[in-house]
Amino acid sequence: MLFMNIIGIDLGASNGRVIVGKFDTKKNLELDIVYRFKNYGISINKSLHWDILHIFNRIIKGLRICSEKYKDEGFKSLGITTWGVDFVLLDENDELIGPIYHYRDNRTDGMLEKLFKVIPKKEIFNQTGNMVVQINTSVQLFSMLHNNSPRLSIAKTLLMLPDYFNYLFSGKKFCESSDASTSQLFNPIERDWAYDLIGRLDLDPNMFPEIAQPGTVLGTIQDHIAEETGLNHETKISLPLTHDTGSAVAAVPVDMDKYDSGKWAYLSSGTWSLLGVELNEPLINEKVLKYNFTNEVGLHFTTRFLRGITGLWLIQECKKLWNKKDPNLTWDKIEFEAEVSQQFQNFIDIDEKDFSNPINMIDSIKKQCKIHNQIPPETIGQISRVIFENLAFKYKEILEQLEELIGNKIEILHIIGGGSQNKLLNQFTSNMLNIPVLAGPSEATAIGNILTQALALGEINDIKDLRRIVRNSFKIIEYTPMDNDKWNDAYNFYLSNIDEEEREKK
Template sequence: MSATSRHDPVFAAVDLGATSGRVITGRVSPDELVLTEVHRFANTPVRLPDGLRWDVLSLYQGMLDGLRAAARSGPVTSVGIDTWAVDYGLLDSDGALLGLPFHYRDGRNASASDAVLAVCGAQELYAVSGLQHLPFNTVFQLAAHRSTAQWEAARTLLLMPDLLVYWLTGTVGAEVTNASTTGLFDARTGTWSDALIGRLGLERSLFPPLREPGDPAGTLLPHVSEFTGLPAGTPVTAVASHDTASAVAAVPASEPGFAYVSCGTWSLAGLELDAPVLSEESRAANFTNERGVDGTVRYLRNIMGMWLLEECRRTWEREGGSPSLAGLLADAARARPFAAVIDPDDPVFLAPGDMPSRIDAVLTGTGQAPPDGPGGYVRCVLESLALAHRRTLRRAAQLAGRELSRIHLVGGGSRNELLCQWTADATGLPVTAGPAEATALGNVLLQARAHGLVGGTADTRRLVARTQELRHYTPQGDPGAWDRAADRLGPARV
């Protein structure tokens, strides 16, 4: 294989997660795909008197600093941005941001869905949007926002990646993979649902024109070029701006019947389909139909992911401990199997705070003994996540009429060997783990594709499989033990 050189095109991927942001450069050639992290910065929400907000100005500055670092590494062909879903900023008639965007974990969302469901029933919403009911879906957040003075002054709504693109370029748009998470997007037509928007009394003019992954999204404004050192006219490319959509685009799958788990703060577990599944049975099972690349559908459920483990670690650190992840995983491997099982989707785990105490309360309430040390908690969390992966993927396959052949586990969770092995054991399916940087890879590859350097999804997935480190896990142990634990987990929450 040929080695990459400094003459190969370089793409800057801005990848913002729930706890940190990064700018990564990707150098692409026909046989090589090399990522380099050039800047990392914290994403720390701010609790203000009116609620939990994203410090989007700090994120924007971190992004600019990262682009400046990218410029120092060599010529950059284009820039792409991906973030989490559902959250948004409002602009006034002058294009100015009206306050810091609310955080999806803010408590105002807990009861906001009632106002929406009083107008549009759950069946009607699902028949159009195909979206999993989550209390923080954009459509419900808007109901909580409408009583504010900010709402009265709002003229444009921009989801988080679209807001950052607007600040870089001055152009307004809504990329479809993120737009599909709002609850106001038509899963069949791939357009905004004017009918739902009208029924809910929202102004259609709030919602900007849609962009597909790979569409041009403008060029850097002069002051951005001056600060970053990137040339004037450097293009910004719309990628799959929902981070999960970018991650799925980089799944190194070659066989039909694959399932995926994009595992980070959340575990997004599901299938890639050609058309949405909008049946009443699918709605009752609370599966979502979100847009993917090339008009595909990401048919999945959100599962509370590594958030459970990270919140445990933060609690232990606040209490004076400093347990390393490696040490915790070693202790978990030695802990007693299936001593305790929780449902990761229990809403009690959603908010920040003392996670071990909440796990204790759930276990006590279900007649189980709390773990006697950090290793026990970690084993409880990871086994429960593996069981949730099993429950979700088996149900998705059933609803979509699919046979599953393999699970691709991508994202940060793919580095966790216990989680990968236990997912294989729980499901009885082989697991391919990696790439860990699937989101950034998808971001870079979609930019490269837009610039004619790689082919379609099958080509990009083959490139990922050839160039990235992957690990393979086969089912081991006693399947009956996992079956019995799955009975304790119970059915999925709806």
């Protein structure tokens, strides 16, 4: 491998970044975060939308900065990752039909029940392997059909969000498989659109472009984009796993010679926690549906078999409230206060609906504790410790379900993403699961994006080579279990509390 630079665009629901991956001749990778920008939903007439033009404008600005900073070196390729499920529609002239809906828009409220009257939940799951939630692309489109949206009558092409940006960059219209597999309109067994489901929803199958695979090159950058940004006209537009979690999982630094598929697990830790394994084929059965796991496409036709969990959302919302009183409060201080607080005082289900979008997260946590006759936490340390401990309990609960579904015991857990920097939570997780935890890299999505592009360019041999580069390039911290007996006793108390909660709901 010669020295080269690759651009990775990492677009998240709250911010975007333009990152340069710099390779040396020994296949080591270094990241340079060149540009950051805010991203946000915009409310118009009680509907929530993405400002797609703002996003594209910010990306172009970031590319200009890259071009200027690295004008003497240039770039071999660029690629983009985004969140899943959201999409754009184009008319017969390939013009954008907007504005673009946000996955949290309320037009899907109550639509699942109406959808299941048309197609039973089990049939949808059997065709797609996706957990059934109202933010899915399928439900968004069904809501448009149900409400007779005129947009669908003029729509000729559907592109998932990263595919739209790739179309703007390259002029090529494809849907990359990892992001398409979040839509609940993709058949992971056929590795193509679920055309039977699409037909039963009365959607036009011609709207759905050809599926493209990650690790391939779409083409070169369009001339007008090259001229506007200063990038070389020969810069390749390459496909990483365009779904951000897909790229993050590709960058899990597991030693594949040591751990077979189904023996290691990953936890992508951020606002959401995504806990799962990498399988060689989809896993679709009634018990998977019961436990609400999902199948999404990974690199080289692997399956990301995972369950979404409320992650650091609770502590992030608490920190916003604390920062109003103390703007200097840091994550390190929160961790310290949690560590010195008394253990195992409160037991809550962090997936409780009251935590989904409360006016005041601290009050919601206290309310849940009072409901179960627990003395509510008051201090920053007490509240933080409640969140971290109950996250570890939830990870144990979901891991037990995962092991039951795949028929294997997990031997090691890799934590990636921003949450991998939380040393206390990492240790709690190792204690609770009673297995080693390897934490890092925190920038897994960007790393997976850039390295999958290098794979597309022929500079990396395969997924084993890719993960070896991650291990050699970035610091990985190991945590080993401690006090497992105490944690098991606390976990059993947690389960009894959750079981009581379920009985009360019934």
